[in-house]
Amino acid sequence: MKNYYCLLFLLVYSLGNAQVETIFTRAAQYGHFNGVVIVQDSAQRQYEICKGDARPGIPITTDTPFDIGSLTKQFTAAAILQLVVDGKVDLHTPVNQYLGDLASKRWRKVTLHHLLTHTSGIPSLYQTEQGLDVFFPEAGPITRATLVNRFRFAKLQFSPGEEFAYSNSGYILLAVVVEEMSGLSFGDFLNQKIFQPYGLTSTSWGAASGAALPYYGFRVDLQRAAPIHHPSWMVGAGGVYASAEDLARWIEVIQSDTFLNGTLRDEYLRSHTRAGASATYAYGWQRSTEGYVEHDGINTGFAAFVSFDPTTRQQVIILTNRGFESIHLYGNSADKIREWATSIWADLNGEPAEMLPAKVDRALAHGAFVLPDGDTLHLTPVDTVIRLTIKNRYPSRIVTNTPLSETTEMGEKMSKLCKLLQRGKYWKVGKYCDGEMKLVTYTGLLSVGVNMMKKRVGDLEEIIPYFVNEAYGLARMNGSEGVQDIIFYFDEEGRVQGMFEYEFYLPEKQVEMYAYPVKNGFYLDGFPDGEDALEFSWKNDSLYFQQHGRTVVLTKR
Structure with missing residues (x-):
């Protein structure tokens, strides 16, 4: 029944602007998107889009809980601010005062404010090249002491407050503070102080009944189940499951007078520090140059993104239970979900939105074609698509493995x-x-x-x-x-x-790729393989590959 309402909302609210519907319809057709989208302001819901299954045979709805990864940090920050309201912690007091036996001499000058804003200098777990041994979560639980000891004795990257460096470790410590100062487990505190009071009925610490299952891969024939880790491995930095419906409610809550008090609401959402070239960081939230308050969240087989404009109260929520398998490609999952959000905001602002090309019904290219370096590309029609193969190579690398002409300066x-x-x-x-x-x-x-x-x-x-x-x-x-x-x-x-x-x-594994017929030729979809897309046209006995602003010509063998 819920899917019926998703379709009804699409019909009612997409009559004026069809770009958002088209973006996700095409994304689903290409196998890029399996999830839910909500776009709304305080007055009405413009879009409600549900695509695919949460688990085998169970369609996704706006009430389906997803692992929201680092979106958990906004709840962790809210928990700390609730402790401030209760008079149990101070944001500018050294964190060691609240950590009990887990305090570290290296954190003598680290405050809660530093942890909330990623300015503590504590190296981050689950991120490479920060000086920590990389280890991965498991299905069974891990104790707080064992987890904290993975970074407790590590040297700080910089003096607290001097720089910004995203740190999961910092938010793990904030969860420990919540437990130490409340006497409750982190999950119980969230449930009693945040989820229940604010009506977040589909939000929980760890997976609840009916939650979406995670999957690796985007091509249907290559998808496989992703592992589900115990939330204790990323406590405070991740581990919360939430539905799109609850996140929409949460965005309204944190902008209302029912949330904390005026001073702390402002502290929660205002910019505190630079976070790269094009963003600042609040408490568990980023602030974009456009003024949006937003954050993404990535975990094995999941990707989430929430963005809202505090001036117009417009909000965008995207959740999906598909992702890349390799940790090196997690960033690609984050980039894709942010690209979708950017396209939605463009549509809301009356601007053209980027989307995948429309598929058409046309004759398919076939045969063997010789690359400039002498290798052979094979094109084989399979139903309505073309399978492309080159020995031990990705077809999407035809252009990138072809040197530039040296005729220009x-x-x-x-x-x-x-x-x-x-x-x-x-x-x-x-x-x-x-x-x-x-x-x-x-x-x-x-x-x-x-x-x-x-x-x-x-x-x-x-x-x-x-x-x-x-x-x-x-x-x-x-x-x-x-x-x-x-x-x-x-x-x-x-x-x-x-x-x-x-x-x-990564090293090449799946070297077989597929192209789809589109208006002016064929579209080679690189995204499912973590590659760049390209377009090619078939003229007489040659193929013209276009990518990165270049054209490479292949001749028929």
């Missing part, structure tokens, strides 16, 4: 830069850099960074430049164990200003 520069990096001639790279970047090359810092990237890909085979314009260039580092992309930023005079990791792909 920037193309020649990119080619020289990549050859120098491949040969380890870091000193000579400085010739193409601005002042600060020259210093990086001459002090040896560039060699350290590039060598770290090389280690990720195993034995380096080649570095290929595959895109360049006046502002930046892209190159691909191919190795025996994986692929690392590098982005080069140029100043107005064409000198290198910076050089950073751009994307990281």
Whole structure:
């Protein structure tokens, strides 16, 4: 019955603006989306979209609970502020005062405010390259002491309050504070002080009956069940399950006079610190440059995103129980769900929204085609799609494994830069850099960074430049164990200003990909494989592949 209401809302509220409905209808058709979307303001609900199953044979509804990952942090922050209201903690008191036997001498200057804003300097569990051994959650529980001891004695990354570094560890400590100062388990505190009082009937600590099950993979033929971890492994930083309906209610609650008091409501939602180039951080929430209050949440097989405008009271909620399997691709799940939210906001603001191309019924390409490097691409029609295969390669890498032409000044520069990096001639790279970047090359810092990237890909085979314009260039580092992309930023005079990791792909496993017929050709959908999409057209005896602003021509064998 609930699915009927989802469809009814779609019919009623999408008559004026059909972009959001089209975005998720197409996403579901391509296998990108299996979940629920709510878009509303205080006056009405504009969209309510439910696609796919929560578990085998059970359709998703707006009341279906999903693991919301790091969206849990907003509830943890609210719990701490409730303790402030009760007079049990102070935001600017060192956290050691509230941790009992789990205090650490390294945290003498760390306050609750530092933990709430990710400015404590405590290295984060479940994130790589922060100085901690990477370990993974399990199905069985873990004690608070065992969990905290995984980071308790680690050196701080910086002095508290000086920088921002996202830290799951900090929110784990906040959950410990809640338990120590309330005498309740973290789950019981949330239930008694937040979930029940504010009417969040489908929200719980850990999975409740009827919750969506997590799955790895987006292509139906490759999907498999993802593991479900005990919530104690991410207490405070994750572990809450909530429905889209409850999250919509929660967004209304935290903007109302029923939540905390005026001063603490403001502290909860206002910007406290910079959080990267384009955002600030509140307490358990980010603030975007557009003024939206938002956060994402990723866990094995789940992705969640909530965003609202405190001025207009407009809100966007997206929950899905599909995700990438590799931890290296979790960021892709987060990027995708944020892209959907961006498209929704564009539609709400009367702007064009990005969406997948519409499928059409047309003749399918077939045959064998020779790549510029001599390998052969095979196209085989399968029902209404085309299967593409190349020996031991992703078809989506045809363009990125094809070097740029050196006929332009920037193309020649990119080619020289990549050859120098491949040969380890870091000193000579400085010739193409601005002042600060020259210093990086001459002090040896560039060699350290590039060598770290090389280690990720195993034995380096080649570095290929595959895109360049006046502002930046892209190159691909191919190795025996994986692929690392590098982005080069140029100043107005064409000198290198910076050089950073751009994307990281895992070793190739599933090299078979599928393309769909669309209006002007065929669309190769890279997203399910963690790859970039491309479009190609079939003309006479050639295929024209277009990706990253480039065209590569393949000839029929």
